[in-house]
Amino acid sequence: MTYFRKILKYATPYKGYAWLNIISNIFYALFGTLAMISLFPMLSVLFDNTKRLDIKPVWTGIADAKEYIENYLNYFVTQKANEGTDDVLIFMVILVIAMFLLKNLFSYLAMFFITFLRNGVLKDLRNDLYKKTIDLPVSFYSEKRKGDTIARLTSDVLEIQHSFLSILELIVREPLTILFAIVAMLIISVKLTIFVFIFIPISGFIISRIGKSLKSHSDKVQKEQGFFLSILEETLGGLKIIKGFNAEGIFTNRFKESTNRFFKFSNSLLNRQNLASPTSEFLGIVVISILLWYGGQMVLVEKSLQPELFIVYMGLAYQILTPAKAISKASYGVKKGNAAAERVLEILETESSIKDTPNAIVKEGFSEEITINNISFKYEEDWILKDFSLNVPKGHTVALVGQSGSGKSTIANLVTRFYDVNKGSISIDGIDIREMTQHSLRSLLGLVTQDSILFNDTVKGNLLVAKEGASDEELVAALKVANAWEFVNQLPKGMDTNIGDSGNKLSGGQKQRLSIARAVLKNPPIMILDEATSALDTESERLVQEALENMMKNRTSIVIAHRLSTIQNADTIVVLSNGKIVEQGKHKELLDKKGVYYNLVEMQSFA
Numbered sequence: 001m002t003y004f005r006k007i008l009k010y011a012t013p014y015k016g017y018a019w020l021n022i023i024s025n026i027f028y029a030l031f032g033t034l035a036m037i038s039l040f041p042m043l044s045v046l047f048d049n050t051k052r053l054d055i056k057p058v059w060t061g062i063a064d065a066k067e068y069i070e071n072y073l074n075y076f077v078t079q080k081a082n083e084g085t086d087d088v089l090i091f092m093v094i095l096v097i098a099m100f101l102l103k104n105l106f107s108y109l110a111m112f113f114i115t116f117l118r119n120g121v122l123k124d125l126r127n128d129l130y131k132k133t134i135d136l137p138v139s140f141y142s143e144k145r146k147g148d149t150i151a152r153l154t155s156d157v158l159e160i161q162h163s164f165l166s167i168l169e170l171i172v173r174e175p176l177t178i179l180f181a182i183v184a185m186l187i188i189s190v191k192l193t194i195f196v197f198i199f200i201p202i203s204g205f206i207i208s209r210i211g212k213s214l215k216s217h218s219d220k221v222q223k224e225q226g227f228f229l230s231i232l233e234e235t236l237g238g239l240k241i242i243k244g245f246n247a248e249g250i251f252t253n254r255f256k257e258s259t260n261r262f263f264k265f266s267n268s269l270l271n272r273q274n275l276a277s278p279t280s281e282f283l284g285i286v287v288i289s290i291l292l293w294y295g296g297q298m299v300l301v302e303k304s305l306q307p308e309l310f311i312v313y314m315g316l317a318y319q320i321l322t323p324a325k326a327i328s329k330a331s332y333g334v335k336k337g338n339a340a341a342e343r344v345l346e347i348l349e350t351e352s353s354i355k356d357t358p359n360a361i362v363k364e365g366f367s368e369e370i371t372i373n374n375i376s377f378k379y380e381e382d383w384i385l386k387d388f389s390l391n392v393p394k395g396h397t398v399a400l401v402g403q404s405g406s407g408k409s410t411i412a413n414l415v416t417r418f419y420d421v422n423k424g425s426i427s428i429d430g431i432d433i434r435e436m437t438q439h440s441l442r443s444l445l446g447l448v449t450q451d452s453i454l455f456n457d458t459v460k461g462n463l464l465v466a467k468e469g470a471s472d473e474e475l476v477a478a479l480k481v482a483n484a485w486e487f488v489n490q491l492p493k494g495m496d497t498n499i500g501d502s503g504n505k506l507s508g509g510q511k512q513r514l515s516i517a518r519a520v521l522k523n524p525p526i527m528i529l530d531e532a533t534s535a536l537d538t539e540s541e542r543l544v545q546e547a548l549e550n551m552m553k554n555r556t557s558i559v560i561a562h563r564l565s566t567i568q569n570a571d572t573i574v575v576l577s578n579g580k581i582v583e584q585g586k587h588k589e590l591l592d593k594k595g596v597y598y599n600l601v602e603m604q605s606f607a
Contacts, residue, residue, distance in 0.1 A: 003341035004167075004334065007160060010124050014117040021117065022172045024110035028103060029176035033184050035099035036315045038092075110173060122161045125344070129153050132347055137354040138418040142379075147230025148223075152347055155225055156340040163337030174323035181316045188313045189305055195294055196287065196317065220265045223343075228258040291317055354420055360437040366444050366525040366556065368429045369393045370415070375424030377410060384410045385579040387424075394525075397557040399567035401600060402576035408560040410579075412530045415558065416445055428526075446519035448548075450531035450562075452511035454503030459488050460495040462503070462514060466522035474521060482517035483547040484510070509543060516547045527557040564601050573597065 011018060133149060141149070185193045235242065235251055242251055291314065298305040305313075370392040377385045385407045392398045400408045413419050415426060417433055425432045433441050454462050463475050470478075475495060479485040487510055491497035503511045519527065529548060549569075552559075561567040568587045575583035575590070575597045582596050590597035 003338050003345060006345055007121070007125070007341050010121040010128075011117055013124070014120045017113045017117040017120075021110050021113040024106045024113060025173035026176060028106040028110055028173060029180050031099055031103040031106060032177055032319065033180035033316070035096070035103050036181075036312060036319055037184055038096045038099045039312055039315065118161055122157060125157055125160065126153060129157065129344065129347060132350070136347075136350060136352050138413070139353065139379075140350070145226060145230035147228070147233045148226030149347070150233065151226035151229050152343050156343050159340035160337055160344065163334065163340070167334060170323075170326055174326050177323045178320050181319050185313060185316050188309050188316075189295075189298070192291070192295055192298065192305070192313065196291065221262065221269050224258060224262040224265055228255060228262060231255050231258060288314070288317060288321070354417060354438070356437050357435060361431060361435055361440070363428065363431060363436045363440045363444065366394060366428060370526065370556065370558075371427045371430070372411070372415075373425050373427065375414065375421045375426065377407075377414060377419065377421050377423075379419075383579060385414075388579060388581065389424075390574060390581070392556060392558060394556050395554065396571040397552055397559060397567075397569070399559040399561050399570035399573045400576060401561050401564060401567065401573060401597065403600075406576040407579040408576060409530055412447075412528050412558065412560055415528060416447060417441055444524055444526050446522050446524040446527045446551075448512075448515050448519050448527070448529045452503060452508070452515040454499060454506075454511055454514060456498070456501045458493075458496050458498050459491065459514065462499065463495075463518050463521050466518045470521055475517075478517045478521035481520045481547065481550045482513045483543045483550075484513035484517045487513075513543065513547055516551060520551050525556060527552060527555050529557065529559045531560050531562045564597075575600070 130153065133153070182193065185196070231251065231254055235255075242248060295305065295310050295313065299307055299310050372388060372390040372392075375385055375388050376383060388407070388411075390398070390411075400411060402408055410419075414421055415433075417438060420434065425434070427433065428436075428441075428444065455465070460475060463478065464470060467474070472495070476485060479488050479495075487506075488495060488497075497505075499505050499514075503514065506514065559567055559570060567573060570587070572584060573587060573590055574581055575595075577596060583590055583593065585593075591601065
């Protein structure tokens, strides 16, 4: 129930609806019991067992409550009978209909109010999950499957709504229905009600035994759902490769294996869950059957209970069955919802390894230099960077080159603070970036990556990610700097053209130029270009390179380059190998040295 309490805090903003639901449920339970009791005077009239009573009875205390209610009903019926038998029957029928109408009216009102609470909690929970998903560092998702995160945000949250939040309806309504029914049953016959209570704990024990392992089964189902959603997400992202390598069979078999496991786990879970309803109903009927035998003895042999009271009593006893069955199903729901809540809260309660310090500085503007001071970093066991130092003065372009795995892109990840250094420090204008707010740090940076990360939106929508309130004139200016205006202007709807999932309606060069336009629109003082031209053809590379040069004018730039032809004009070229600087200087200087850089250029020229 720990998870249940944590989820319940999301109901606080909707407590007004909760109170209205509780009030409606109180009246539902009350009129549900009164509806059954209202049958008694009707049955008395039909069986002609109404004792004529012309004197209004007097209340003498709770001890004689049963006798008072019975006498009052007899008095009431006698008064109506004096007006005519037909009038009595019509009045009794109207009374019964009115009670059942009020019961169902309050049932609807209770569901009406709880709907706002349930959907409100669902909305807030999803919003918090999404916010947390964005807040968590990039490193968190390098260890998790995307599909698992999607499953938690969708199916797990729905499971909480169906299981946990449905209990909110049962907490008041069902126990009160049982309570009012039991009070009425006690008034009718204490002896018979005590007899009923002997069998209820036995039924409850049997039902609880069935649902004991439900949480573990539910956990397996939800984990497997996350697994096959991951396969689906990877399939959609890598469809070209799957088709290109004729690997459809491999991925189909992988997906089938997952859905087969899901099939087995789901069958086991649902079969146990479905056992709750028939078991509770059967046990209830057993109790009712024993009641019929025992109560029949009281009516026919002992003559200690009136037949019409016994029929009403049986109706009340059966009325307990429905809420008891609902409570037993709800207990299964708690166990199932517990597994879902645990998975959801695992994300919500994960502490981000990268967060602002309590007195973080809001850094505005860039005036001097970026200093990378003696940093070391590792993703897992092996060190990617070791005692690495670099100075990037304002207005300079520094290019990082080296073989794959030498640590170039890692430096971009560390400067943008997607990861934190293990040793050393990175500072801007003498302030450690860990002492700045992440928002103000990233406001100083523009980022263009090797993979053009675009969204399923219009050209305009993708650009406005960088500057939400930008005017059309600013957008056009940014597109022109990035050599992108020419092709954007020729699109069917210009800037309002949707570019498809990940921008797949555009060519590689067009996507990259759009990414550059987005960075230009942000207009940051520091630009980080992570292999921005490595995946392009020669013509696209020329256009993109021109766009990059336009963008880097009067800016401080850190350029991670794969194609060395693109960084010949850099102020400083830093050559890395195994996380360390092996050479440093201008293009011509490094060529004259005929060292590592010279060999890299020669290899690319030969290629």
